[in-house]
């Protein structure tokens with residue numbers, strides 16, 4: 001009787017042992033690696049030429065009312081002739097932009113509307129030669 005009891009006890013232990021061993025290891029389901037979307041690149045900014053950069057630095061120093069960029073654009077129509085047009089006329093007629101901005105040369109692009117530009121010459125006359133050259137170089141770069 002004692003032996004049978006021991007045997008049953010032993011069997012019970014043995015069964016318990018195997019049951020534990022058989023426990024399934026839960027494998028963590030691996031989450032699929034998230035594929036990072038590449039950051040959307042912003043629309044490429046229009047390239048600013050070194051000439052334009054230097055020109056804009058000069059315009060920065062000018063009072064708002066006389067800012068060249070208010071009336072003149074590179075290629076679009078504005079209050080004043082666009083700079084591409086100014087560059088073309090100055091090239092064709094052999095004009096000197098710096099001399100015009102110093103008040104030493106007559107208007108050759110739209111002389112009949114010079115009165116609209118005249119007040120700005122009071123500003124440009126006071127600019128340094130370096131600044132005037134930067135303005136002229138930018139306008140010429142648009143030829």
Ligand code: HEC
Nearest residue numbers: 066067068071079080107108109110111113114116117120
């Ligand atoms: C309020 C508007 C206005 C502003 C500001 C202005 N302009 Fe003008 N500009 C005009 C008009 C209008 C003309 C056309 C009349 C003329 O040809 O002189 C003109 C003409 C010109 C011309 C051609 C001149 C020619 O030979 O006929 C140049 C060069 C010029 N501007 C440069 C500049 C620069 C540089 C600045 C900034 C310092 C400037 N303008 C600011 C209105 C403006």
